Amino acid sequence: MNPQWQEQAQQYWDKGDYTQAASLYEQAIAQEPDRLAHYWHLGLLLVLQGQEAEAQATWFMAIAESAPEEIEAHTLQLVQVLHQEAERQAYQENYAVAWAIRQHIRELIPDNFNNxxxxxxxxxKLENYSGEDLETLGILEQLRSLPKIEVNSDLLLHVLGQVLDFAPLDPLSLEFVEACLPFATSPQDYSNLLLVTALEANYGLKRPKLAMRYAELSLKLDPDHSEALTQLASFYQNAGEYEKGIATAKLCYERSQNRLEQIFANHLVMRGLMNAGGYWDEALEWLGKLEDSLQAIVSEYPLNLISVQALRLINAAFFFPYLRDEAEGNRLLQNQLAQLFQDNVQTYAAEPAQRYAQRHQLWRSQRRENKRPLRLGYISHCFCQHSVGWLARWLLNHHDRDRVELYGYFISYKAIDDPIQEWYVNQFTEARKFKGETLEIAEQIFQDEIDILIELDSVTLDVTCEVMALKPAPIQVTWLGWDASGVPAIDYYIADPYVLPESASTYYREKIWRLPQTYVAVDGFEVAVPTWRREDFELEEDAIVYFSAQRGYKRHRETTRLQLQILKQVPNSYFAVKGLADETSVKRFFLELAAEEGISPDRFRFLPGVPSEPIHRANLNIADVVLDTYPYNGATTTLETLWMGIPLVTRVGDEFSSRNSYTMLVNAGVTEGIAWTDEEYVEWGVRLGLDPSLRQLVTWKLLRSRQTAPLWNGKRFAREMENAYEQMWQRYCEG
Known part of the structure; x- marks a missing residue:
């Protein structure tokens, strides 16, 4: 043959002309029948043409001619040829072809672990992986075998990372991790990988129990991994294992190396105590420590923070409004933390922040000439089955698409079945989905040329605050999700005539934009068939049932005392308690206070959770009167109570959090149950318990309000929000 035939064959091969290349190798075999490499390449070319059986016949014909002592060496030569081509095909992203070649390697050497x-x-890569592959391929069996096999640790780590990214919920993924641990030659790398997986399991997939397991394995590899320990404390708390969560958070506090670590660990301890409920005195003790640390960090005013440090600072004062109704003092501290936070964000992310600010000035002049509809961006991690998600949908539903363009920015978009989330996706002109990458989110908002960016998270999500601190949109607004964050880059805070007192403008950093009637409105709620009957809880038909359904951290000790005073004064009354918290500590909390008030434990009913929000709403009819929490009122729970026509007693304070139920009652046309003092709270509770006609009147008002009240008119609310946005934009354009 022409001495250049191999070069020519390779050219055909590289071009994908496998037929011509195969023809040349057939000719080579005819002239050099003893040269085995020709058979290896010819068979491989047949594989590339889909002729699997012919390929195997070609290889085995050559191997069969080998002497017994040469078979192993010749097989390894063939495997090397196949391996090189599989690598080349994978590099070219021809994954199906590479997979087929590697299956042939597996047939030749079944126990080749790297293969x-x-x-x-x-x-x-082909997205057809399942955890069962680990068993059918024998990977788990080999990893668990004794004596231990030799493993390419870097390859193992890389493949483990891909498996965990693709299928973190598969039970065999966790088994794969455990089987890999003895081969972790770089424990820190493995530990970091497991922590990343744990974070995704908790925040992205809402599986805190699984996140716990990954974090525990991370710490098994690297016991000194402070971040893994910190996250594990949160995972325990999210999974309802409060005692473990509190103990782990306290361990983080003991190990703190500096004030910032101490602040976040203190916050974690508070989070555990407040979520569990029933740890009142201890919560107050830790609150005092936290306040001292926060005041100290504000005085020091460090401007060299990295992102993770700044993020943990912005929501450090989260629990203050739950424990004390001191609006001006709480806002002052939050504003100071927010200023420090933003100064650091705009230091470590100076380039995008400056670029956005410069471009906004140009936008203003351009938009005066371009009369397109206002482009609104809504950003949140709550566009799903979440309190904010249930409430915000009516505004999105009623927005006038001829008047505004809607862009949605989904933080921690969840790869789980959530019909509300998918509903939100379909409401936006563009729905942008992110895992939580701040700079990527901010840049997308900037590139989308959003006129007004509305965030629904406030300090409930630090990433949202970081995006807002970069100011990717010329006008930025906080609405609905929580009290204002105090981040200086946010221009407006949406309120109404009632939810904030007139004096609030003196201590809010944001300009308070008061809508004419209400700051939130819904058209109603889905209600299912109830699953509770009074007889299920040994409650007589003529009993008066007071009800409270809140998370543990809303249960203020002094407000609970007021609730028990109501119970004490109303004969044949019971207190039904429901909400996410540690069952043991919450029962202890209520029953210890009841003993102090001389109330029998028989008058309490601690109710279980239910499968869905519609069932929860239907089951509210077990109650005669709902007793609101203070200083942090209900919000979604209050709306649900009023929609179901159940009288509610609320104590009004000075903070946004202590005036939510007040504005909702007013906007439903009801004043009965609104208390301005502790004494009035007890009086209203007793009156509504003793007077059935008063309860009937309130119920009649609430049911009638469905057709008339601002609270239940999402369409009118949408027009008022659009008017506000247009006025904000006009003010901006006028400078």
């Missing part, structure tokens, strides 16, 4: 790992890698 098995690469098969898993290719299955992930």
């Amino acid at each position: 098995l790992l690469l098969l898993v890698q290719l299955a992930v």
Whole structure:
């Protein structure tokens, strides 16, 4: 043959002309029948043409001619040829072809562990991987075998990372992790990978119990991994294992190396105590420590924070409004923390922040000439089955698409079945989905040329605050999700005539934009068939049932005392308690206070959770009167109570959090149950318990309000929000 035939064959091969290349190798075999490499390449070319059986026949014909002592060496030569081509095909992203080649390697050497790992890698690339592949390929069996096999640790780590990214929820993924641990030659790398997986399981997939397992394994590899320990404290708390969560948070506090670490660990301890409920005195003790630390960090005013440090600072004062109704003092501290937070964000992310500010000036002049509809961006991690998600949908539903363009920015978009989330996706002209990458989110908002950016998270999500601090939109607004964050880059805070007192403008950093009637409105709620009957809880038909359904951190000790005073004064009355918290500590909390008030424990009913919000709403009819919490009122729970026509008693304070139920009652046309003092709270509770005609009147008013009240008119609310946005934009354009 022409001495250049191999070069020519390679050219055909590289071009994908496998038929011509195969023809040349057939000619080579005819002239050099003893040269095995020709058979290896010809068979491989047949594989590339889909002729699997012919390929195997070609290889085995050559191997069969080998002497017994040469078979192993010749097989390894063939495997090397196949491996090189599989690598080339994978590099060119021809994953199906690479996978087929590696299956042939597996048939030749079934226990080639690296090849098995690469098969898993290719299955992930092809998106047809399942955890069962780990068993059918024998990977788990080999990893668990004794004596231990030799493993390419870097490859194992890489494949493990791909598996965890693709299928973190698969039970065999966790088994894969445990089987890999003895081969972790770089424990810190493995530990970091497991922590990343744990974070995704908790925040992205809402599986805190699984996140716990990954974090525990991370710490098993690296016991000194402070971040893994910190996150584990949160995972325990999210999973309802409050005692473990509190103990782990306290361990983080003991190990703190500086004031910032101490502040966040203190916040974690508070989070555990408040979520569990029933740890009142201890919560107050830790609140005092936290306040001292926060005042100290504000005085020091460090401007060299990295992102994770700044993020943990912005929501450090989260629990203050739950424990004390001191609007001006709480706002002052939050504003100071927010200023420090923003100064650091705009230091470590100076380039985008400055670029956005410069471009906004140009936008203003351009938009005066371009009369397109206002482009609104809504950003949140709550566009799903969440309190904010249930409430915000009516505004999105009624927005006038000829008047505004809607862009949605989904933080921690969840890869789970959530019909509300998918509903939101369909409401936006563009729905942008993120895992939580601040700079990427801000840049997308900037590139979308959003006129007004509305955030629904406030300090409930630090990433949202970081995006807002970069100011990617010329006008930025906080609405609905919580009290204002105090971040200086946010221009307006949406309120109404009632939810904030007139004096609030003196201590809010944001300009308070008061809508004419209400700051939130819904058209109603889905209600299912109730699953509770009074007889299920040994409650007589003529009993008066007071009800409270709140998370543990809303249960203020002094407000609970007021509730028990009501119970004490109303014969044949019971207190039904429901809400996310530690069952043991909450029962202890209520029953210890009841003993102090001389109330029998028989008058309490601690109710279980239910499968869905519509069932929860239907079951509210078990109650005669709902007793609101203070200083942090209900919000969604209050709206649900009023929609179901149940009288509610609320104590009004000075903060946004202590005036939510007040504005909702007023906007439903009801004044009965609104208390301005502790004494009035007890009086209203007793009156509504003793007077059935008063309860009937309130119920009649609430049911009638469905057709008339601002609270239940989402369409009118949308027009008022649009008017506000247009006025904000006009003011901006006028400078």
